[in-house]
Amino acid sequence: MLLERAAYPSDVSGRITRAEAAHVARLARLRFRDEELDELAAQLSAVLDHAADVEALDVTDIEPTSHPHPLVNVMRADEVRASLERDEVLAQAPSVDSGQFRVPPILGEAP
Amino acid sequence: MSPAATGREQALAEGWELVVGLEVHVELSTATKLFCGCANRFGDEPNTNVCPVCLGLPGSLPVPNATAVSFAMRLGRALGCEVQGAVFARKNYFYPDMPKDYQISQYDQPTSIDGRLELVDGHTVGIERAHIEEDTGKTTHIGGGGRIHDADYALVDYNRAGVPLVEIVSRPDIRTAEQARSYVRELRAVLLAVGVSDARMEEGSMRVDANVSVRPAGADELRTRCEIKNLSSLRSLGRAIVYEAQRHVELWTSGERPRQETRHWDEARGRTTPGRSKEDAEDYRYFQDPDLVPLAPEADTVAAIDAALPPLPAARRAELIAVGGVGAADAAVLVERNQDRLVRAAVAAGADPAVTATRVVNDLATDNWSRVTPDGLAALVAMETAGQLTATQAKQVLAEMAEAGGAPDEIARRRGFEAMAGDDLAAVLEEVIADNPDAWDRYRAGDETERKKLAGFLTGQVMRATKGKADGAAINRLLEQHADQ
Amino acid sequence: MSALALAAAVKSGERSAAAVVEEHLDRIAERDGEIGAFNLVLAAEARADAARIDSALARGEPVGPLAGVPVALKDNLCTRGVPTTCSSRMLEGWHPPYDATVVQRLRAAGAVVVGKTNLDEFAMGSSTENSAFGPTRNPHDTSRVPGGSSGGSAAAVAARFAPLALGSDTGGSIRQPAALCGVVGLKPTYGRVSRYGLVAFASSLDQIGPIAATVADAAACYEAISGHDPLDSTSIDSPRELVTASLERGVDGLRVGVLAELCAGSTRVEGAAGSAVEGVAADVIARVDTAAAALEAAGASISVVSAPSAVLGLSAYYLIAPAEASSNLARYDGVRYGLRVDAANAAEMNVNTRTAGFGAEVKRRIMLGTYALSAGYYDAFYGKALRVRTLMRREFAAAYADVDVLLGPTTPTTAFELGAKTADPLLMYLNDVCTIPANLTGHPAVSVPFGSGDDGLPVGVQLMGPALSEPILLRAAAVLEQAAPSGGGAR
Numbered sequence A: 001m002l003l004e005r006a007a008y009p010s011d012v013s014g015r016i017t018r019a020e021a022a023h024v025a026r027l028a029r030l031r032f033r034d035e036e037l038d039e040l041a042a043q044l045s046a047v048l049d050h051a052a053d054v055e056a057l058d059v060t061d062i063e064p065t066s067h068p069h070p071l072v073n074v075m076r077a078d079e080v081r082a083s084l085e086r087d088e089v090l091a092q093a094p095s096v097d098s099g100q101f102r103v104p105p106i107l108g109e110a111p
Numbered sequence B: 001m002s003p004a005a006t007g008r009e010q011a012l013a014e015g016w017e018l019v020v021g022l023e024v025h026v027e028l029s030t031a032t033k034l035f036c037g038c039a040n041r042f043g044d045e046p047n048t049n050v051c052p053v054c055l056g057l058p059g060s061l062p063v064p065n066a067t068a069v070s071f072a073m074r075l076g077r078a079l080g081c082e083v084q085g086a087v088f089a090r091k092n093y094f095y096p097d098m099p100k101d102y103q104i105s106q107y108d109q110p111t112s113i114d115g116r117l118e119l120v121d122g123h124t125v126g127i128e129r130a131h132i133e134e135d136t137g138k139t140t141h142i143g144g145g146g147r148i149h150d151a152d153y154a155l156v157d158y159n160r161a162g163v164p165l166v167e168i169v170s171r172p173d174i175r176t177a178e179q180a181r182s183y184v185r186e187l188r189a190v191l192l193a194v195g196v197s198d199a200r201m202e203e204g205s206m207r208v209d210a211n212v213s214v215r216p217a218g219a220d221e222l223r224t225r226c227e228i229k230n231l232s233s234l235r236s237l238g239r240a241i242v243y244e245a246q247r248h249v250e251l252w253t254s255g256e257r258p259r260q261e262t263r264h265w266d267e268a269r270g271r272t273t274p275g276r277s278k279e280d281a282e283d284y285r286y287f288q289d290p291d292l293v294p295l296a297p298e299a300d301t302v303a304a305i306d307a308a309l310p311p312l313p314a315a316r317r318a319e320l321i322a323v324g325g326v327g328a329a330d331a332a333v334l335v336e337r338n339q340d341r342l343v344r345a346a347v348a349a350g351a352d353p354a355v356t357a358t359r360v361v362n363d364l365a366t367d368n369w370s371r372v373t374p375d376g377l378a379a380l381v382a383m384e385t386a387g388q389l390t391a392t393q394a395k396q397v398l399a400e401m402a403e404a405g406g407a408p409d410e411i412a413r414r415r416g417f418e419a420m421a422g423d424d425l426a427a428v429l430e431e432v433i434a435d436n437p438d439a440w441d442r443y444r445a446g447d448e449t450e451r452k453k454l455a456g457f458l459t460g461q462v463m464r465a466t467k468g469k470a471d472g473a474a475i476n477r478l479l480e481q482h483a484d485q
Numbered sequence C: 001m002s003a004l005a006l007a008a009a010v011k012s013g014e015r016s017a018a019a020v021v022e023e024h025l026d027r028i029a030e031r032d033g034e035i036g037a038f039n040l041v042l043a044a045e046a047r048a049d050a051a052r053i054d055s056a057l058a059r060g061e062p063v064g065p066l067a068g069v070p071v072a073l074k075d076n077l078c079t080r081g082v083p084t085t086c087s088s089r090m091l092e093g094w095h096p097p098y099d100a101t102v103v104q105r106l107r108a109a110g111a112v113v114v115g116k117t118n119l120d121e122f123a124m125g126s127s128t129e130n131s132a133f134g135p136t137r138n139p140h141d142t143s144r145v146p147g148g149s150s151g152g153s154a155a156a157v158a159a160r161f162a163p164l165a166l167g168s169d170t171g172g173s174i175r176q177p178a179a180l181c182g183v184v185g186l187k188p189t190y191g192r193v194s195r196y197g198l199v200a201f202a203s204s205l206d207q208i209g210p211i212a213a214t215v216a217d218a219a220a221c222y223e224a225i226s227g228h229d230p231l232d233s234t235s236i237d238s239p240r241e242l243v244t245a246s247l248e249r250g251v252d253g254l255r256v257g258v259l260a261e262l263c264a265g266s267t268r269v270e271g272a273a274g275s276a277v278e279g280v281a282a283d284v285i286a287r288v289d290t291a292a293a294a295l296e297a298a299g300a301s302i303s304v305v306s307a308p309s310a311v312l313g314l315s316a317y318y319l320i321a322p323a324e325a326s327s328n329l330a331r332y333d334g335v336r337y338g339l340r341v342d343a344a345n346a347a348e349m350n351v352n353t354r355t356a357g358f359g360a361e362v363k364r365r366i367m368l369g370t371y372a373l374s375a376g377y378y379d380a381f382y383g384k385a386l387r388v389r390t391l392m393r394r395e396f397a398a399a400y401a402d403v404d405v406l407l408g409p410t411t412p413t414t415a416f417e418l419g420a421k422t423a424d425p426l427l428m429y430l431n432d433v434c435t436i437p438a439n440l441t442g443h444p445a446v447s448v449p450f451g452s453g454d455d456g457l458p459v460g461v462q463l464m465g466p467a468l469s470e471p472i473l474l475r476a477a478a479v480l481e482q483a484a485p486s487g488g489g490a491r
């Protein structure tokens, strides 16, 4: 149902190439077959084509709004609150060892 | 010669200049984590200080810790920074020790910018920024001798995840390895002075990365730099910088060029090794964290922070030196150990500055000395300068003052360190001369070397006769007086 | 019976909470096989909660304004010890160790949770077809979608499985299914209802709100769940107004603006609305015109108001929401909870887990959002979308200087057939074109059933207002509810 081939209008720009889609997939830690990548590239291109109205807008003198409600300085007091029971936390984990979360070997270093 | 073969730091090859900037991550000593109420505590059982927020559970939301924010602002002001409105941003990358797979940090609007740090030698290093961010959990690599690349699996403990950090980024103003160490020492002194971190490198509450590059001496270009990680001591920091700089010089002079990369310091082998290169260039996709609202410190908040700032190490060193009689090196040590106030108070109570500084620098414990009062210290120094206590005795009395408290005259009396009056000492010396006429004659006739040798012997005899109560300096004076008669 | 009538009956002793809960569980057992509103029915827990309320009443203890009222929770709201799946394989079997703030508040008000409702996976969709557990069907016509992403909650209320449900609304996910199912849906002002415990889709847009059969029930539920929460930094810390008290005050003197950009073809919008959104059906626009007339008849003044940037909303939304989602959904990595598909190293394990655990629409939005945030594209897309948001806030603020509320359609059409739009993501996205402006501005909006379309299926009209205008919006909604043409109501 979900990734089935859709009939796209022939004027979809193809702004995103298969290689770009593959790069984005790596960043997002997702894997796709080549056909899936092509379809995604087409679908994302269609959405970006639709967003051409936004892209084309001259908004240089307009501030960005990251947040709908203009609040500032929301903070909490530095007071200790109860933590969770470790057993309850680890019961949800796919793999546990010695009170810790177990994962396959990590190849890269943290950035 | 390969740089690895040189154990000691040495100057860079002629014609090259070292350019270093440091990034220092400091854990703030708050009661709780940055965005949740879990205890910020080192050494607990794994995964016991965790909650939905610091585990990044679905649906959880961060709320900033007011104390962490005010600590960060206080530190910023202590580093002479402008403290400004700030925004939390997400730094997106995957890593198992990061519960949300993004780190909440500050990006284009950090809390503190444009500061400076004055080192003990007077050199000033610019501070580019100091921003607030959350720490990651701790990963342990199991199997393969603990080496990350050969491990069988890894274990993750999230107790540290979400602990508040300030990352202090210096400008590339550091020119020698010694300066780099001095910068870290000075930064640590500032952190301790303002009381926002315990800043222990060995426990990881202060972590240093070094950006190292070289350039022809006198140039002002910035060449390719490498970021050196895993520097767990000041010694490692110095060695790693020297190694890396020499590696760069060798590359440049042989017509190659260093690659911009992250490298790791291997303390055992004394060299840096390239970090595993990533498939994709880092693209952190920073954007403002929509779960958090901006920090907008008001002018009076910053004014209140300024008003509450304690005197900082550089100022304290200057004040101590201004007393007269205390050298720059001693002043630096005293401030670093937080013992400068004690010395100044003792001097104010009448003690000799030079003797006081020497006694405290050389003979006072660095960790447990709170029982020593300025008046007690002043009294001790007075006894020593009056010749009522020998230097050795004074050290012992000071040690006991630190350990158990008490007045120096009482301690001296209890230990039997009664004052040995000058007349008594002269009498003992005359007895010793009478008992050792040969030695005395050779002393009087001898050249400088001979005199020194025999003075040692005669002093030993006096010490034996007085059971160590005599002051060596006083004996020497008496010997010289007698010999001249 | 409405939620408030049930609560009154329970409190007066006319009915027991146990009997009320049983009646609803029976109805669920009877018909949810056909509708598929629930991912999980909490029969035993609901019976235990009802019994607790009944014994509290017997002891004369206070039981709260929603005593004994069954509620259905969208399955992206965390419930302690009770599976919370977001209709995703990724979270199948996950038992959160905590309750969402809204869940705590509903329980404190005496409501009884009867189950967790189906949704588009992680709330991404407009038809509840993107669920790992199968689609929900519209109780008015089971060949049609209930709308989405809160389709399970809207269908549950429409099928009378529960008089009240909670949904979440990121781009219309409460109002759109409410409209298609012929029930009331309120998206409160951003920050009015705590998001703590709502599994995030797009944090700057998400807002929890009530779905109910009547405006008064929606108002009572809103009253129970709204208000400041120290666990949500974006929560508004201002006194809560009692919306139920003013509900009957009517609209005499109220200034209502017909939003031109959403109402091409309206008899009130003259000439060619050059920059109106396309695709809003004539029968839907006709209902909006009738609604305007009804408000006018009740004493409101009607004018036509323009906010040109409203037409940019869809584009901006489909850059901002996926961008935030791509980051919010990074945490599903197979390490701490939920699905893991193992591999030789941690990074590959992440990839395997995410590739297997997420459905196609979620992956598509993660891809889109990752792209929009990535180096080189941020300024052109995400950065610009944020500025469009500012433009919209300005224009809507200007509009609200002239009128108290805005009126328009909730959805372009009535409920469509299952499968009709699944092949073309963009076509599906167009369903949100009328609801998105309120999410981008953070303003409240409510959808009220208002008769039916040419196909006999429910039509919803939408009232929008400035921040914290819920009391006025609900007053106007109550007037529309009274004036609504017959048909299209709950069945």
Ligand SMILES: [Mg+2]
Residues within 6 Å of the ligand: B133, B167
């Ligand atoms: Mg950092």
Ligand SMILES: [Zn+2]
Residues within 6 Å of the ligand: B033, B036, B037, B038, B049, B050, B051, B052, B053, B054, B055, B162
């Ligand atoms: Zn925590």
